[in-house]
Amino acid sequence: MNPASSRGRRPLRVRAAGAVVVTALGAAALVSCDSGGDDTGGPTFSERPTAPDTASFSGDHPSSVASAAKSAIASVQASASSAAASASAREAERKASIGAEVERSRQAAQDALKDVDGKGNALSEVGMTGKPLADTGGLLTVVVTITNKTDATASYAAQVDFLDSSGKVVETQFVGAEDLAPGERKQPLAISRQPADTPLTPRLTKAQRY
Numbered sequence: 001m002n003p004a005s006s007r008g009r010r011p012l013r014v015r016a017a018g019a020v021v022v023t024a025l026g027a028a029a030l031v032s033c034d035s036g037g038d039d040t041g042g043p044t045f046s047e048r049p050t051a052p053d054t055a056s057f058s059g060d061h062p063s064s065v066a067s068a069a070k071s072a073i074a075s076v077q078a079s080a081s082s083a084a085a086s087a088s089a090r091e092a093e094r095k096a097s098i099g100a101e102v103e104r105s106r107q108a109a110q111d112a113l114k115d116v117d118g119k120g121n122a123l124s125e126v127g128m129t130g131k132p133l134a135d136t137g138g139l140l141t142v143v144v145t146i147t148n149k150t151d152a153t154a155s156y157a158a159q160v161d162f163l164d165s166s167g168k169v170v171e172t173q174f175v176g177a178e179d180l181a182p183g184e185r186k187q188p189l190a191i192s193r194q195p196a197d198t199p200l201t202p203r204l205t206k207a208q209r210y
Contacts, residue, residue, distance in 0.1 A: 105188065109157035109176030112210050120208035125149050126158050128204050131189075138196030145187050148180035150209070155179055159206040160190040165199055172205075 113120070125148065131141040146156045155178040162171040175188035192200055 102188075105176050105178070106174050108178065109159075109174040112155070112157035112176065113159055113174065113206050113208055116206055116208050118206075120157075120206040122156055122158075122207040122209035123204065125209065126156065126204060126207040128160070128190075128202060130202070133196070136191075140192040140194070140196075140200050140202065142190040142202045143187050144175050144190055144204075145185065146177045146180070147185040148182055148209075151182050153179055153181055154209050157206075157208045157210065158190075158204065161203045161205045162192045162194065162200040163203055164201075170194060170198075170200065 125146065127145045129143045129145070131143060133140070140162065142160055144158055144160065146158065148154050148156070155176065157174065157176040160173045160175065161169045162173070164170050171192055171194055173190040173192070175190050177186040177188060180186065190202065192202075194200060
């Protein structure tokens with residue numbers, strides 16, 4: 001073997017061996033990056049991202065919030081409807097109570113005047129004024145003012161007749177005031193139930209203190 005030839009080829013072997021070592025180290029580095037082993041020195045990546053775990057989220061889902069809002073609105077509306085119905089019922093009860101009291105007072109006045117002859121003993125304590133038809137829906141309404149001018153508590157009954165244009169009595173209404181203290185005054189209403197277009201004249205026919 002030619003010594004010169006051997007010396008000339010030795011550097012080639014060294015360089016070739018070095019290339020093999022570099023290649024092996026590179027492959028090992030690639031394997032380390034791709035593997036999911038114990039190496040935690042660098043981040044790992046995935047081509048397909050996974051969906052987030054919604055179980056770990058805090059707060060309510062938007063659909064739950066919307067449903068809760070609808071329920072709250074419905075509850076408020078139901079409460080408002082219930083309150084309106086209750087108010088209407090109370091108003092109806094109030095009107096019924098007033099109507100019952102007016103009817104009771106009317107009946108008491110009629111009973112008190114049943115056996116009274118003439119004009120009674122209290123015409124000077126009872127007066128009448130009319131209300132504008134615009135304020136009464138066209139119905140003829142008389143304000144009967146009853147004033148206790150005595151020095152003792154007293155009750156009063158009054159009879160109001162409604163006369164047509166010929167002077168004929170076409171309707172009679174009774175009003176009263178009970179247990180008026182001395183100087184006390186009340187103003188019940190005598191309302192005609194005749195058609196609004198019927199010309200009528202009210203007349204205080206009787207007034208009795210009892």
